[in-house]
Amino acid sequence: MCRHLLTFSICVLIVILLLFFYxxxxxQKTFSCxxxxxxxxxxxxxTLLSEGILSVELAGNDFLINFEGLLTSNNKNYIISRNxxxxxxxxxxxxxxxxxxxxxIILHEHDNTPENIAxxxxxxxxxxxxxxxxxxxxxxxxxxxxxMLSQYGCERK
Amino acid sequence: MRxxxxxxxxxxxxxxxxxxxxxxxxxxxxxxxxxxxxxxLQYRGDIVSRIEIFQTVFEKxxxxxxxSNLNQYISTLRRSLSDLGIEKDVIITVxxxxxxxxxxxxxxxxxxxxxxxxxxxxxxxxxxxxxxWQNRKISVFVLLVFISVSLFSYLFFYKKPTYxxxxxxxxxxxxxxxxxxxxxxxxxxxxxxxxxxxxxxxTPKKIYFLKRQINSTHGLGVYINTFILECSFKNNQCHxxxxxxxxNV
Numbered sequence: 398m399c400r401h402l403l404t405f406s407i408c409v410l411i412v413i414l415l416l417f418f419y420x421x422x423x424x425q426k427t428f429s430c431x432x433x434x435x436x437x438x439x440x441x442x443x444t445l446l447s448e449g450i451l452s453v454e455l456a457g458n459d460f461l462i463n464f465e466g467l468l469t470s471n472n473k474n475y476i477i478s479r480n481x482x483x484x485x486x487x488x489x490x491x492x493x494x495x496x497x498x499x500x501x502i503i504l505h506e507h508d509n510t511p512e513n514i515a516x517x518x519x520x521x522x523x524x525x526x527x528x529x530x531x532x533x534x535x536x537x538x539x540x541x542x543x544x545m546l547s548q549y550g551c552e553r554k
Numbered sequence: 555m556r557x558x559x560x561x562x563x564x565x566x567x568x569x570x571x572x573x574x575x576x577x578x579x580x581x582x583x584x585x586x587x588x589x590x591x592x593x594x595l596q597y598r599g600d601i602v603s604r605i606e607i608f609q610t611v612f613e614k615x616x617x618x619x620x621x622s623n624l625n626q627y628i629s630t631l632r633r634s635l636s637d638l639g640i641e642k643d644v645i646i647t648v649x650x651x652x653x654x655x656x657x658x659x660x661x662x663x664x665x666x667x668x669x670x671x672x673x674x675x676x677x678x679x680x681x682x683x684x685x686x687w688q689n690r691k692i693s694v695f696v697l698l699v700f701i702s703v704s705l706f707s708y709l710f711f712y713k714k715p716t717y718x719x720x721x722x723x724x725x726x727x728x729x730x731x732x733x734x735x736x737x738x739x740x741x742x743x744x745x746x747x748x749x750x751x752x753x754x755x756x757t758p759k760k761i762y763f764l765k766r767q768i769n770s771t772h773g774l775g776v777y778i779n780t781f782i783l784e785c786s787f788k789n790n791q792c793h794x795x796x797x798x799x800x801x802n803v
């Protein structure tokens with residue numbers, strides 16, 4: 398009787414631990430946030446300035462970014478308004494690098510930014526390297542970018 | 555006097571209780587029940603007649619002796635032994651005569667061990683110690699399993715934070731990665747060489763800062779990458795700034 402009770406207790410303990418870690422992992426993988434952003438780039442004779450609001454939804458391997466803002470490139474003004482839906486896969490067991498297995502860009506009505514210009518700030522579809530940097534620095538903050546470096550960040554509200 | 559029943563139940567006549575050494579469960583007995591069980595155990599193997607029991611357990615101590623009373627005490631003892639985990643019938647009723655302790659039940663006493671030269675080391679105390687030791691071993695095992703699972707989970711899921719260093723500037727907490735030196739960051743702040751140029755630290759803020767710069771010694775050009783995430787506790791809003799300059803023309 399005692400032995401059965403002990404086995405039962407061990408099983409209950411293990412199940413509780415597994416549930417705890419599962420819920421912990423699940424919570425960590427579901428994330429959404431919003432932030433303002435400013436981008437300033439000088440690449441030889443090309444200048445790119447952009448500012449707006451971004452929002453992020455991260456759930457498992459799905460990473461959805463929404464950019465709404467204004468963009469100026471070489472004195473020409475554009476509107477940026479699009480969703481970028483990425484499906485990710487861990488890159489070589491790296492903690493922060495993900496390989497983009499699938500990318501969908503949904504342009505909203507007023508988005509008139511040419512892809513070659515959007516591409517310079519992560520917004521474009523002409524992505525060749527298809528590696529994205531995502532760093533969950535803590536449970537509430539995420540940093541991401543395409544140069545193995547943070548370009549954007551936001552915090553859970 | 556102490557009796558061990560089936561190796562895991564101890565009956566101490568002085569403490570008047572039955573103890574399961576494996577679980578630690580204890581059932582206290584009344585004085586009459588204690589005398590009755592002691593009497594039966596003392597004469598185990600023999601039939602103890604109802605008349606003998608009436609005299610030695612009841613009348614000698616001023617208690618009322620009757621068949622129904624005796625049957626009730628026997629019933630209580632059987633239930634207590636059963637509750638403590640003994641599946642065998644310990645007390646056997648011998649119709650029209652009395653009761654006896656079953657021959658199938660193993661009962662030992664202090665005196666059995668003391669008079670034995672073959673097994674001098676196996677005393678009831680040692681049996682109890684052994685059971686306690688077994689319980690301890692199980693507890694240690696459970697504890698080790700728990701620690702192993704926790705450690706494994708920690709090692710498996712823990713990610714070393716990249717922004718490990720913290721600098722405090724007025725009401726701002728500035729987080730920087732290990733790859734950056736604190737003096738470099740402080741120098742950037744001091745020289746207003748940040749993005750945005752002026753960070754207002756009069757209200758509590760959390761700032762993540764990263765800068766990569768190549769100082770070309772051969773006049774090849776300029777390479778600067780700067781990132782700042784500024785999060786205000788006051789309005790719970792963040793603003794990210796990214797500055798990139800690459801010129802070599």
